Amino acid sequence: AQSVTQPDIHITVSEGASLELRCNYSYGATPYLFWYVQSPGQGLQLLLKYFSGDTLVQGIKGFEAEFKRSQSSFNLRKPSVHWSDAAEYFCAVVPYQAGTALIFGKGTTLSVSS
Amino acid sequence: DGGITQSPKYLFRKEGQNVTLSCEQNLNHDAMYWYRQDPGQGLRLIYYSQIVNDFQKGDIAEGYSVSREKKESFPLTVTSAQKNPTAFYLCASSNQREGLVTGELFFGEGSRLTVL
Numbered sequence: 001a002q003s004v005t006q007p008d009i010h011i012t013v014s015e016g017a018s019l020e021l022r023c024n025y026s027y028g029a030t031p032y033l034f035w036y037v038q039s040p041g042q043g044l045q046l047l048l049k050y051f052s053g054d055t056l057v058q059g060i061k062g063f064e065a066e067f068k069r070s071q072s073s074f075n076l077r078k079p080s081v082h083w084s085d086a087a088e089y090f091c092a093v094v095p096y097q098a099g100t101a102l103i104f105g106k107g108t109t110l111s112v113s114s
Numbered sequence: 115d116g117g118i119t120q121s122p123k124y125l126f127r128k129e130g131q132n133v134t135l136s137c138e139q140n141l142n143h144d145a146m147y148w149y150r151q152d153p154g155q156g157l158r159l160i161y162y163s164q165i166v167n168d169f170q171k172g173d174i175a176e177g178y179s180v181s182r183e184k185k186e187s188f189p190l191t192v193t194s195a196q197k198n199p200t201a202f203y204l205c206a207s208s209n210q211r212e213g214l215v216t217g218e219l220f221f222g223e224g225s226r227l228t229v230l
Contacts, residue, residue, distance in 0.1 A: 009154070034218055043118075043204060043221035044157075090156065094215045100164065101147055101172065102219055106156035 002027050004093050006105035013081045014113050021076040021108050023091030031093040033074040034102065035065055038088045047089075050074065061085070086112045116141045120205050120222035127192075127199070127229050135190045135225045137205035145210040146188035147219065150174060151202040160203075163188055164213050192227060200229045 005024045013019050025031060032051050036044040048059025055067040065076045074091060088109050092102040118139045127133045139146065145164050149157040159172030163182040177196025182188055188207075192199045203226075206219040 032215070036221075041202075041224070041226070043120075043223045044206075044219075045221075046218045049218050092157075092219075099215050100145075100170070100210075100213060101159050101162050101215065103159075104149075104157040106154060 002095070002103065004091055004103055004105040006089075006091055006108050008108045009106070010109045010111070012111040012113055015083050016080050019076075019078045019081045019085070019110070021089050021091075021110070023074045023076065023105060025072050025074070025091075025093045027072075027093065027095055029095070030067075030069060031095050031099070033065075033067060034092040034094075035059065035063070035074070035076045036090045036092060037061075038090065038107075040087075044090065047076070081110075081112055083112045083114065086110055118205055118207055118220055118222035120203075120225050123223065123225060125225060125227045127227060129229055130194045132191055132193050133227065135192070135203055135205075135227070137188045137190065137222060138186055139188075139205075139207045139220075140186060141207055141220060142185075143207035143209055143220070144185070145208045145215070146182070147206045147208070148172075148178070148180065148188070148190045149204045149206065151204060151224075157204065160190065164210055199227055202226050 034049045035047040038044045050057045088107045090107045091105040121136045147162040148160040161180045163169035179191045205222045208219045209217045
């Protein structure tokens, strides 16, 4: 079955340390890929997206993600985490030229320690 | 400012009552969606609509109903048939071409429904 997997339910990172959140998908062809962030009780905000082209994608708030076709992965990274980055992060995909809605992973909660 | 407005933000319901959540967008998007969010479950698709007067069931449509009488509006009714309706509900919209997603989804701020 087609799916999106975020292996880490909860991650804690020290402020100023680097961050990597993992996302894997299972689709036959390269889908459109997205990362969203959600603060408690709020809607989702788009961090970045990948449709085609350069596999390293830059987003807002200093985030970037790298698409690796061989690993079916789209991991989110940030070189230096700030306390305000504490939130829940969702990876989402839509099958290329075949999707009518986004399919979301179950999310990773990021805590930032001082 | 363009965006998606959901109301109410908080809603309490007694068992056996139907409730309707409002979703309005002024982004001129053709497609609109309703997702349900439960802790640890991510977002699950309830219904989506690609055009006025047409909508399709998502993965968890049982106990829900929708309408799409205007491009801007996509209300969701949580009926008494929904066995576990307490959740956070998110409405979204997007551009589409020939019925397929061509860009990201834009989300509202959500509505939290609690059944007493």
